[in-house]
Amino acid sequence: MCGINGIFAFHSASSPPQDTELFKTREAMRSRGPDGSGAWWSLDRRCGLGHRRLSIIDLSDRAAQPMTSEDGRFVVVFNGEIYNYPQLRTELETDGVHFRTTSDTEALLHLYARHGGEMVHRLRGMFAFAIWDQVQRRLFLARDPYGIKPLYTANDGWTFRFASQVKALLAGGQISRDPEPAGVVGFHLFGSVPEPFTLYRDIRSLPAGHTQWVDAAGPREPKPFSSLAEVLAKGAATPVLAAEIPERVRDGVLDSVGAHLLADVEVGVFLSAGVDSGALLGCMRDAGYREIRAVTLAFEEFHGTSEDEAPLAAQVCERYDARHVVRHLSQQEFVQDLPAILEAMDQPSIDGVNTWFVSKAAKEAGLKVVISGLGGDELLGGYPSFVDVPRWRRRFGALAGVPGLGLFVRTLIGRVAPAFSQARPKALGLLEHSGTWAGAYLLRRGLFLPHELPQVMDPEIAREGMRRLRPLRRLSASLTPDPGSDVARVCVLESVHYMRNQLLRDADWAGMAHSLEIRVPLVDLALLGALASSIPAITKGAGKAALAAAPATPLPNEVVTRAKSGFAVPTGAWIKSIVGEASSSIGQKPESKGIVSRRWSQAVLNGAAIAKRPLEVHAS
């Protein structure tokens, strides 16, 4: 896990880039890689690469980056981990390749030399990298299929730039901060900025599962090399019986956890009292990992109450013989850290606060790498959306298909019962959006609905942003080819949109702010492939039950039972105490979780202002 950046003055009219810009961008990512740094320039100084290193595999200086191939032709900067590196190395060595390091970075150079851009199909892991070819004078960029690792690019027509963070690109000082209406609108719709957009028109994300070439003719349009929908569509063609699910989940998860333990430093685990992290801890033991430290975030408000997760997490630790690190968090600390949280947030997000604090705790414990249960709900049908979205489609889909009916009903209710429409904005959208999977999903996940946008932003920006973003078309496109079942469709929608643009991005900025690598074994294309035939048969609770039973010693029953009743965290109340006063256009009911999220979104968007003014803490 590192920070990478680069500048390529591809156009013959452009001036060679400056050292200072490369360094400014790189050093803006210092927390991503505190263990070392490097820079490389092509002989004509038209291409420069930068790297900040967090040493995880091969801690020696010989594995430093940018790394050059032995013949000097290829140069790579890489952020992430290649979990099948040992197998790839064996294959390459069998073919006569000589390795100079024990780093997975070197494997990328050898694979690229042999397979060119097709190499990405051989990689299992989380990755964002760029390889410069000195002979063909072109740059190759790639990003992993789920989008676990970020990669942002900017092209002004003369010069191409990339970096692991938006703010790092801006720190270089050469990129316009002109706003991107699609990014602003996307944030209001989803609570995070949907890729490939950012808040800035000149900065884009390389989409997950895509590669991109850049040469003297400029950057080409990114090309996809992997599709979650395609994996699930193939799986749907060979469905398995529900009875086979537990065994497949066990085999798949154990395999993924084993792969994710590849490291030359200690690997810890984020542990809540939920099924996902507990099962992963159990599988870490089954994979032969010993001396495991598990980090749990506990809240002072809940101490000694039934809401406290720490006791149950302790029980899980005892079962799997892990050392338990409990970190207590107070409202005071939350308020103190808030400016730093908003500063570290690379792009605005309405979530990520919990990840910030648990990462902070892991860092304090001396960990560099942790396993997280992120992705379990998307993979195994854990969200209410797996029930709601198909149900809404069934109940309201036909009515929503009547042209104009939804708009008419919304307008009518808005006039005769304005209080209702303000308190329950999503209810008004049912007849407007339930006609399609994309619409029903937007309704479920939406922070604001499209018709509300002109009330919370400049109507012209709202209109232009909707035109550029085309949210429904974008959501629908992710369902091509058809994943083949209701569960698989929601799995794709949640994975490709909510998880990718919010959860994974939050895990990246919050973890990296503490120089911590967060690994996500439940977000793994090989695991998805192994479970693709099972996913259509997963019913409510069955997926999580299978996961709880995955370790050789299953999770305690209390964890499974408790997980069903849900958990409470006080950060929502703390946020409410900060953003409680908001304009009536955002919503009138501060006790509603959705309304608090809406107000928080406005606070995040104006993060700098909040970060600079003293906060008054109210009793929650």
Place this chain on the structure above:
Amino acid sequence: MRSSPAMLALVTDAYGGRGGIAQYNRDFFGALAEVGFSSITVLPRQAPDFPAMYETVEQLPARAGRIAYSVAAVRTALFRTVDIVFCGHLFMAPLAALIARLKGAKLIIQAHGIEAWPRPSRIQRTATERADLVLCVSRHTRAAVLSWAAIAPDRVLVVPNTVREVFTPSDAATQSAALAVGGKRILLTVGRMDSRERYKGHDRVIAAIPHLVAKGHDVCYMVVGEGDDRTRLEALARYAGVSDRVRFLGAQGLPTLIDSYRAADLFVMPSTGEGFGVSFLEAMASGTPALGLDIAGAKDALADGELGTGASEAELSATISRILDQPKPDSVDLSTAVHARFGRKQFAKNSLNVLNRLIETA
């Protein structure tokens, strides 16, 4: 798409036309003809001068009226092979998009400068968003197009103007003597004086002259170009008390224009609306330093300050003074650097890149 495609070019003017856009079109078609286009059919709206023949490019008779032009364009497309439709001006984009669709051809839309900066009509915007490639003469124009068009940024390329080989340095003293300025330092602007636009910055230079004289610079301001704003500018010079230092030379033929560039001590065009500003290149290729405002397309022509100088409007007078105080840069070095970056060879390479990009996406 074939590797030797046939192109239909819908343009305002090209062969027999005047000004930067016509020159750009001629340069572009010439470069494409050299990289292997089987045929380039040019349909202009106007051709005021006698069109010079070009062996691999056919220019059809000009059609000034909108309807006549559209009919001619559609008719030409129907009876000829068309692999690529080139649209030389945004206002013709809907017609070009229609023909491209009818013929199943690739669509290239060219954006030059101020015509592409404000948000265009909906129909022009939609046509632009359907283009396979949008070519912009500068980064500024590209950014402007991307501000209103929902199009993948990687389909919007910068192909800057080029400077012809005839613009070379020579003995400046001889040229200066020929202009009979009596030893004065020569400031030069080349550009049309259009009362509808008034962005070239003649006013700003005239306003700066009293300050320069006060600082001891014995300057003479030469203005090359024509236009209906000349009378106002003459009055402005009189009002500023510098009419004896301002000379309007009118339009010049190429040999005389080159001599004017060579004679100048400083080419200055503090324009706020340059899509690119090819006259900056011509001046520097003729060995004369160039100064513009540090905004819009001029930044590209001045190469972000590496070839010429960009200044803010407030610093214009002081910057002219500073440059006049400095020794004139080596004219051969300056000319060589300009040709290396914006010369015909680079333009041909950029044009080939365009063709390759279209072939890749075919």
